[in-house]
Amino acid sequence: MQTQLTMQSLGSGRPHLLIMAGVHGDEFEPMVAVRRLWQQLQSVVVRGRITLVPIANEPAFLGGQRVGEDGLDLARTMPGRSDGSSTERIAAALAPLIREADAFIDLHTGGRLFRILPLAGYMLHPDEKVLESQRRMARAFNCPIVWGTHPQLDGRTLSVARDAGVPAIYVEAGGGERFEEHAVELCVAGCLNVAGMLGIIERALAPSQVEHVVEDPRVASGHLQVMHPAPAAGYFVPSVELGDHVEAGQTWGTVVDPFGKSLGTVAAAESGLALFLRAVPAVRQGDSTGGVLPLN
Ligand SMILES: [Zn+2]
Structure with a gap:
């Protein structure tokens, strides 16, 4: 199969802003956001260049699933290999594009599987200059939550950027088995905000919507897929709502059998905000049921 990337650029020279969606094939709002950005950005780039990748992992998208047809998660496969499986080859094609960006x-x-509160995140980069650029980008994006996490996680698009010293943020919004227009609008506005902050387009600074800025230097602090594992296979019933303030030890949810008998409860691992919550109730033992944003 082809691993030619579908992408388009506007403008030329530097700074070069790279915007990517569809690293995961079941995350549709950002794909629509990038399509809208392509339409809105025509003839408004005043300096530098914007490159748009609307669907990074096309085989995963066509399969309607998070991972590629080879079962690999592109966000665990970077920087890939050009002689590997389809996801590894896509990763190998994306990596130089990321390294080349500003x-x-x-x-x-x-x-x-999950619904998540809108957040702009970054790795706590050891280079203070890169870190400061990432902080500025994340704040400019203007999600309610800004979250810096430990830089150790590998295999990500952001770890390729980290190793190349390219300031990078990731954004999470929406999710669950429905399409959320507000997540599209948030992604479009956020990317325009960052492009404006970088001087690539002319755009007035939006009033800040940032409510929480959290920097968590603990190892694996940004690894969402391992949080609050289900104690057994069954039907997950959450005891909290997205955005609730939770206390460490309080009941996060329960896994029940088809007749409602408890197979085990999940306790909140720490105090903070219910940041993401499982939207699909079917769980296997060990599956994440959601996670907390620790407020500092
Ligand atoms: Zn994703």
């Missing part, structure tokens, strides 16, 4: 935005949702 700023990078990777747009995500909670996917089919």
